[in-house]
Amino acid sequence: MQRILLTGQPNSGKSTFFNSLTGYKALTGNFPGATVSYQIGSLNLMGTLYSIVDLPGAYSLIPSDKAEFETKKFIINEQDSTIVNVVDASVMSRSLEMTIELIELQRPIVVALNMVDSARKKGILIDAKKLAQLLDAPVVETIANHGKGTLDVIRATHGKHIPANATTLRYQRDVENEIVELAEKLPEDLVASFHVPGRTVAIRLLENDPFYVKELERFNGSLLEVVSECQQRLEERHGRPANFVIAAERHNLAMSIFEQVTSFERTKPTLESQLDTIILHPFWGYLILLTVFYLFFTAVFKTGSYFEGFILSQFEALGKLLGGWMSQGLGLLITNGFVQGLGAGLGIAIPYIIPFLVGLSFLEDTGYMARIAFLADNVMHRIGLHGKAVIPFVLGYGCSVPAVMAARNLETRRDQVVAASLSVLVPCSARTVIIFGLVGFYLGPVYAIGLYILNVFVIGALGRIAAMLDPRITPGLVLEIPAYHMPSLKNVAAKTWIRLKDFFTVVIPFLIIGTIALGLLEYYHLDTTVNAALSPLTVTILGLPKAVGTTLIFGIFKKELSLMMLFQALGTNTITDVMTIQQIVTFSVFTVFYIPCISTIAVLYRETGWKNTLGVAFGTTGLAVLLAVTARLVMGIVL
Amino acid sequence: MELRVGETAKVMKISGGFRMQVQLKNLGFHEGVTVILAKKSAISGPLMVAVNGSNVAIGRGIASKILVSPAGDTTEDAHATDSAHGAAK
Numbered sequence: 001m002q003r004i005l006l007t008g009q010p011n012s013g014k015s016t017f018f019n020s021l022t023g024y025k026a027l028t029g030n031f032p033g034a035t036v037s038y039q040i041g042s043l044n045l046m047g048t049l050y051s052i053v054d055l056p057g058a059y060s061l062i063p064s065d066k067a068e069f070e071t072k073k074f075i076i077n078e079q080d081s082t083i084v085n086v087v088d089a090s091v092m093s094r095s096l097e098m099t100i101e102l103i104e105l106q107r108p109i110v111v112a113l114n115m116v117d118s119a120r121k122k123g124i125l126i127d128a129k130k131l132a133q134l135l136d137a138p139v140v141e142t143i144a145n146h147g148k149g150t151l152d153v154i155r156a157t158h159g160k161h162i163p164a165n166a167t168t169l170r171y172q173r174d175v176e177n178e179i180v181e182l183a184e185k186l187p188e189d190l191v192a193s194f195h196v197p198g199r200t201v202a203i204r205l206l207e208n209d210p211f212y213v214k215e216l217e218r219f220n221g222s223l224l225e226v227v228s229e230c231q232q233r234l235e236e237r238h239g240r241p242a243n244f245v246i247a248a249e250r251h252n253l254a255m256s257i258f259e260q261v262t263s264f265e266r267t268k269p270t271l272e273s274q275l276d277t278i279i280l281h282p283f284w285g286y287l288i289l290l291t292v293f294y295l296f297f298t299a300v301f302k303t304g305s306y307f308e309g310f311i312l313s314q315f316e317a318l319g320k321l322l323g324g325w326m327s328q329g330l331g332l333l334i335t336n337g338f339v340q341g342l343g344a345g346l347g348i349a350i351p352y353i354i355p356f357l358v359g360l361s362f363l364e365d366t367g368y369m370a371r372i373a374f375l376a377d378n379v380m381h382r383i384g385l386h387g388k389a390v391i392p393f394v395l396g397y398g399c400s401v402p403a404v405m406a407a408r409n410l411e412t413r414r415d416q417v418v419a420a421s422l423s424v425l426v427p428c429s430a431r432t433v434i435i436f437g438l439v440g441f442y443l444g445p446v447y448a449i450g451l452y453i454l455n456v457f458v459i460g461a462l463g464r465i466a467a468m469l470d471p472r473i474t475p476g477l478v479l480e481i482p483a484y485h486m487p488s489l490k491n492v493a494a495k496t497w498i499r500l501k502d503f504f505t506v507v508i509p510f511l512i513i514g515t516i517a518l519g520l521l522e523y524y525h526l527d528t529t530v531n532a533a534l535s536p537l538t539v540t541i542l543g544l545p546k547a548v549g550t551t552l553i554f555g556i557f558k559k560e561l562s563l564m565m566l567f568q569a570l571g572t573n574t575i576t577d578v579m580t581i582q583q584i585v586t587f588s589v590f591t592v593f594y595i596p597c598i599s600t601i602a603v604l605y606r607e608t609g610w611k612n613t614l615g616v617a618f619g620t621t622g623l624a625v626l627l628a629v630t631a632r633l634v635m636g637i638v639l
Numbered sequence: 640m641e642l643r644v645g646e647t648a649k650v651m652k653i654s655g656g657f658r659m660q661v662q663l664k665n666l667g668f669h670e671g672v673t674v675i676l677a678k679k680s681a682i683s684g685p686l687m688v689a690v691n692g693s694n695v696a697i698g699r700g701i702a703s704k705i706l707v708s709p710a711g712d713t714t715e716d717a718h719a720t721d722s723a724h725g726a727a728k
Contacts, residue, residue: 009665059662059665059666060661060665062661064658064661064662090692090693091667091691091692091693093667093691093692094665094666094667094691094693122692124692241657243657244660247661247664248669248670251664251669273677276677276678276687276694277678280678280680280687282680282681282684283681285680370696373696374680374684374685374687374696375680375684377680377684377685377696377698378680378681378682378683378684378685381683381698386698387685387696387698411658411662473700475658475659475701476659476697476698476699476700476701477685477696477697477698477701478659478662478663478666478695478696478697478698478701479695479696480666480693480694480695480696481687481693481694481695481696482693483693483694
């Protein structure tokens with residue numbers, strides 16, 4: 001089996017490349033001991049089996065966060081693999097710097113010159129043969145979107161050719177001397193442990209690459225002084241820190257290669273730049289944004305409700321069938337709980353989540369998501385974050401789990417924690433089911449929309465408070481706005497499937513366990529105990545029927561359980577018979593804001609630590625009580 | 640100097656923390672590179688700058704750390720935006 005590592009910069013089309021080769025059979029892997037995940041898939045080409053690893057996109061091999069650190073470690077340790085460097089041909093000058101870093105590792109490498117079609121449209125023509133000559137590595141032109149050339153890349157890995165970088169990629173003489181001198185001072189067994197040439201280790205040490213610095217420190221701390229002596233000499237000669245000297249050298253190398261292989265053609269102003277004039281317009285841009293969101297969510301709920309009714313009725317019929325077959329008792333109760341839990345997952349969550357994920361992949365793959373970040377930057381600064389932080393909030397309308405994980409892409413720890421913690425307050429599809437199923441259905445759409453607006457204001461206010469408590473300013477937006485692309489259906493489908501898998505493995509088991517547990521509670525008449533224990537909150541403070549106690553507990557497993565259990569707990573399908581409008585509003589406000597579901601808590605813990613997670617769990621519950629009481633009082637006055 | 644939309648300029652110097660500088664360099668902002676201000680958003684929103692064939696959105700706070708001078712002119716130091724815009728509002 002041949003192992004291939006896909007590396008490339010964000011927006012280079014690397015994932016599309018991966019999906020066009022391996023399709024849906026991909027699995028998600030985790031780097032040992034880290035939360036960073038990668039995709040791994042296999043390909044059988046003419047009897048040879050390949051295992052292809054899609055590593056997270058990075059602009060450079062010098063790690064600047066934990067994710068990049070783990071990625072780097074993975075590449076370094078995978079010494080028998082062939083590296084495939086996916087390069088966006090239309091921004092090649094920038095991508096070449098990473099290509100040079102990869103070549104310096106001295107491993108077999110193939111360069112996939114991707115999106116040659118859009119480069120040509122921009123008037124950039126690249127001589128692939130000459131590039132291959134200069135890099136001493138195979139260069140294959142690809143259009144991964146259409147699956148063109150991707151198999152040729154795999155075939156090109158057969159050569160397992162290691163580029164002779166010593167002759168092609170040389171830095172300026174005095175820098176090169178410093179590199180060689182440092183390389184000679186590095187202990188041989190340390191260098192051997194990396195399976196990377198000493199020269200490369202020296203370059204990286206001069207750049208303060210945390211990966212090598214850490215290893216060197218562990219090996220022999222006193223060697224760090226030797227490194228800093230070399231750095232000082234470089235700094236004195238060039239008038240700027242050593243890491244900048246090296247970065248500039250690599251940039252010059254990349255530019256010189258770029259200039260030798262590229263020719264430009266004059267082109268008409270692209271449709272794209274005209275499109276952006278409208279889409280990023282200070283007025284029309286926002287109008288388009290609102291329209292896109294409106295259409296997006298309408299489509300999600302239309303499709304969702306269409307399938308929901310159908311799937312639920314199938315499971316209801318199955319439940320009745322089971323009731324006929326089995327005798328009353330614990331066995332039936334557990335089986336019924338299993339069927340109901342599965343039905344709730346497949347019938348309520350999945351019909352909404354699939355169209356949401358498909359729409360989301362569309363927003364991402366067309367390049368619109370980055371434009372949303374551009375448009376939202378202004379607003380996000382008001383809550384102490386910047387434009388990129390809008391992505392977790394948008395994702396939050398689907399599910400809090402990916403929302404919390406998306407906060408990882410922000411630059412500073414503070415921004416990550418704030419965005420992750422606030423994004424759990426965004427009503428996810430499960431809470432949307434409550435808002436629409438309860439508030440929308442019984443009180444009308446105006447109340448439902450009002451609840452959404454209240455939610456946005458509460459998040460905004462909390463963001464402002466967070467910004468005041470922690471005045472460290474956000475570093476600000478630096479985000480590539482990728483070219484518009486027509487998304488490939490295969491890629492959208494593969495992306496949706498990869499994200500959906502989490503729901504099957506994490507969410508549905510919880511739903512089944514939750515439903516069975518509620519059945520057991522009822523069977524042993526423990527629900528009255530739970531309800532009684534919670535009555536100070538539910539009855540005294542919130543003025544709700546006593547029976548809602550258990551539903552709130554189950555809402556922690558999965559938010560929509562609150563609604564489903566509400567029908568069950570109150571023993572009716574017409575809530576207005578047993579609850580007043582005031583009570584419905586209070587209940588809904590509480591369920592929208594209180595403690596995130598257990599899957600969200602798990603991922604929040606993984607991403608932000610237990611202290612913050614506890615804070616969020618208690619904070620949101622306190623907030624929910626406060627808002628629900630306010631809603632109760634306000635509704636009491638209004639009605 | 641504050642660039643107008645559509646104007647071309649040369650990057651003279653990038654100041655600010657190392658992390659931010661790396662972030663900008665990764666996206667193609669090097670000293671001596673030619674950039675075009677492609678788009679400007681309302682009031683204090685981000686700028687869209689074309690560099691080496693790709694578009695990059697940059698908050699005004701960061702943009703004020705990028706010193707540019709009109710293309711062809713290398714004597715006068717100038718700012719991509721007036722520096723009064725802070726990163727946080």
